[in-house]
Amino acid sequence: MSVMKKNSVKLREEERARLIWLLTTHKTLTATLLGEITLVEQLDGERLDQDLAEVRALVSHLPPPDLADTLEALPVDERHALWRLVEDGKRGKVLLEASENVWDDLIDEMSDRALLAILETVDIDDRIWLVQHLPRNLIGRLMATLPPAERARVRQVMRYAKNCVGALMEFEVITVRSEVTLAAVQRYLRRLGRMPENTDKLFVIGRDNRLVGELGLQTILLNAAGKRVSDVMDADPVMFSPEDDAEKVARTFERDNLVSAAVVDSNGMLMGRLTIDEIVNVVYEETDNDMRQMGGLSTEEDVFAPVTKAVRTRWVWLATNLCTAFIASRVIDGFEHTISQLVALASLMPIVAGIGGNTGNQTITMIVRALALQNIQPGNITFLILREMGVALINGLVWGGIMGGVTWWLYDDAALGGVMTLAMVLNLLMAALMGVLIPMIMTRLGRDPAVGSSVMITAITDTGGFFIFLGLATLFLL
C-alpha cells in the first residue's frame, strides 16, 4: 500500500487547495482558459504552459465531488474557466454534487445540446433530479429526452414542494417477494449485478406493490440460505409519506440511525426510498439556512456571487433595518428637549439599547434552535418565558446595578444612576419576553421563526431601550 493511497483524503484536500490557488492567483491562467488572451500574447509562455498542464492534471485526477467543492470555492470567472476543463463524462456527476447556487454559472454558457448530452451520462434517478432542478425554460426539452415512464415520474415528483420527502426520494429500489428463500434472493441479486448507492436493505412487497417489510443486507448474510424472506424480514419498518417534511424526517433518521427508508403512498404502496446522503444534505442546508436567515441573509447568495447579485439579495433586510433604525431615531427625537437639558443621556442611551439587543439575541437564538430541534411543545411555553425573564431580571439587577454605579460615579448624579439601572432591568425583561414570543408567534402563524428574527429583536430592543431610558429620564430627572 503506497503512501499516496493511504492519504487519499488529505491528498485530495491538498489538490483542491492547489487548484484554487492556481486559478485565483494566476490571472493570466484563467484569462487564457476563458479564451480572453491567447498563448501567443503571453510574455511568459513557458511558465503558463506548465501551470495549464498542472491544472489539467488536477482536474482529471480529482473525482466529481471534489471538483464540485472546488467550483463552489471559486469566483465566477475562475468557476467558468475550471468548468471548461471538466470532461463531458464527469460533468453530470459534478453538477449533481454542486449546490444550486453554482448551477446558474455553470449552465449559463452551455448549449442545450451540451446539457442534454450531460444528462445521458447519469443514472435515471439522478437525471430525474437534475431535470426537476434545472432552469425552468429547459424542462420541456429535457423531459423529451426521458423515456415515457420516467417522464411520468418527473411530473409526479415535481408536484411536491422542495422540502418534502417526495422531492428527495429515489425511484430505483430493489424489491423482493416475501415467500422466496434467501438463496433465491442472493441469486436474484447476482443476476442484477449492481445495487443503487447506499442500499442497506431490500424492500419486501406483496400484491399491488404494497410494502410488507424490509430485508437488510445484514439479515441476508447472517441467516441460513434456506430461510424464507417472510421469516427474517422486519415486518414493522419505519416508512415515510411523500408529503412528510424533510427536516422532521432527518431527525427520525438521526433518532433511529437509518441508512435508507421506504417512501409509501397513502395506500401503503412502495413509491421509492430515501437515503442517508440526501438526509445529510438536508441537515447541512437546514442549519445553514437558519443561520443565514437569522442574520437577514438570503439563502441563495453564495460567498462568490457577484456584487450585483449580493446587493439584490440583501437589500430587503437592509431597507427593513433602515426603517426600524429610523423609527428608533424618531423616538429619540421626541425626547430632544430632555437630551438638550442633559447631554449625558445621549452617551448613555446606546448602553441600554445594546445590552437589550445582546440578551434578546441570546434568547431568540436559543428558542429558534429549540424549535428546530422540536424541543418546544405547547406545555413548555410558560416555563420558558418565566425562565428567560428570571435570567433577565438577575442580569438586569447585577449589570444594571454596576452600570448605575459607574454612571453615578462618572456624572456624580445618583438619580441618573438609578434611572440607568431601572432602564436596563426593564429593557432586559422586554428583550427576554420578546425573544421567546417572536419565534413562537411566527411558528403559530406558520412562518419560519429563523427568518430575520435577529433584525426584529434588535429593532424592538433599540426602540424600546431608547424609549424606556429617555422616558424615565424625563419623568425623574427634569
Place this chain on the structure above:
Amino acid sequence: MSVMKKNSVKLREEERARLIWLLTTHKTLTATLLGEITLVEQLDGERLDQDLAEVRALVSHLPPPDLADTLEALPVDERHALWRLVEDGKRGKVLLEASENVWDDLIDEMSDRALLAILETVDIDDRIWLVQHLPRNLIGRLMATLPPAERARVRQVMRYAKNCVGALMEFEVITVRSEVTLAAVQRYLRRLGRMPENTDKLFVIGRDNRLVGELGLQTILLNAAGKRVSDVMDADPVMFSPEDDAEKVARTFERDNLVSAAVVDSNGMLMGRLTIDEIVNVVYEETDNDMRQMGGLSTEEDVFAPVTKAVRTRWVWLATNLCTAFIASRVIDGFEHTISQLVALASLMPIVAGIGGNTGNQTITMIVRALALQNIQPGNITFLILREMGVALINGLVWGGIMGGVTWWLYDDAALGGVMTLAMVLNLLMAALMGVLIPMIMTRLGRDPAVGSSVMITAITDTGGFFIFLGLATLFLL
C-alpha cells in the same frame, strides 16, 4: 398490516408530545412521581391514577431514542420524574441517545451502583463511550467494571480531544483476510450471528492488523461465492486518522456518500471505524454550536437549564457586550460639546451605527459559514474583501443617499444630510472590511471564527459609527 404500524413515526411523535403535555401541565403528576406528595394527599385521586397509568404506558412503549428526545424537551423537575419511570434495561440506551446537556440532571440522583448496573446493559463500544463522557469523579470506579482490554481502550480514546475522530470511533469491527473466498466470509458471518450497527462493509486486514482493503456487504452479495476477497475488495478505501478533525471528516462523509469508514494509525493498522450516525450528530452539533457561538451563547446551555445555570453560562458575553457598549458611550461623551450644539445628532447617530451592524453581521455570517464549509482558500481573500466592499459602497450610496435626503428634508439642513450620507458610506465600508477580516484573523490565530463574532462586529460598527458620524459633524457642521 395495521394502521398502527404504518404510522409508527407519526404515532411516536404524538406519544412524545402527549407525554410532554401530561408532565408539564399536570403539576401534581410530576410532584407525585417525585415523591413530593403522595397519592393519599390528592383530592382528585382517580384522575391522577389514570394519568399516571397513561404516563407509565407511554414510557414503556416509546423506544429509547424517543425517550431521550422527550427528556430533552422537559424542564428539570419533569425530567427527573420521567427518568424515574424508565426501566433499568432501557436507561443505558436512553443515556446514549440523550445529549450531554441532559446527563447531569439524570445522573445526579442515581447512586454509583445504579449507574454501574446501567453500564452492564449496553454494548462494549457504548460502555467505553459512556465511561469517557460521564462525570470525571466516577471514571475510576466505572473503569474498574471494564475488562482489562477495554480499560486500555478507554485510556487510549481519552487521549484524543473531543472533536477528533479518535474520540468518536468505535472499536467493534468485523475483519476478514484477503485470501479467503466469499463463501468462507459468509460462513464466518453466519457463525458470528450479528454485526455492529451500521455495518455496510467488512475490513480486510493483512499481517499485523494492517488494513489492506474493504469488502462491502453489497460486494459479497453481488459476486459469486467462489471469488476471493482480494479479487473483489476495494483496495484504495477512504480512511481516517484518529487525530483528524471531526468536522472535516463529516464533509468527506458527505462528499463521498460514506456509511462507515476505517480509522487507521500512522502505520496503517486498523484501530476502529467511524459510522454515519456519529457523523450526523457531528453535523447537527457543529452547526448548532456555530449559531450559538455567533450570538454569544454557551454551547452547554440547554433551553430547559435552570435560571442559575443560564446566568452562569451567559455572563461572559453580557459583560463583554457591556464593556464594548461602555466604550461606545465614552466615544459619544467625547463629542458632548458637538451634541449640545446640535441635538439632532443624538437622534441620527443610532441609524449610522445600526445600518453598519446589520451589514457587518450579514458579511460575517456569510464568511463564517464559508469558512466552515471550507469554501475559502488563501487565494480568495482579496476577492472577498473587494466584493464585500463593493456591495457596501453601493448600499452606502443608495441607502445613505436616501437617508441623507430624508435628513435634509426633516431638519432643513443640507450639510447635515451630507454628513449623514458620508458617515453611512464610511461605516458600511468599515463593517464590510471588518466582517471579512475578523473571522479570517481568528482562523489564522487558530481560534473558532464563530465565537462571539457577532458581538465583536457590533462593537466595532457601533463605536466606529458614532465616531465617524460625530467626528464628521464636528468637522463640517460647527
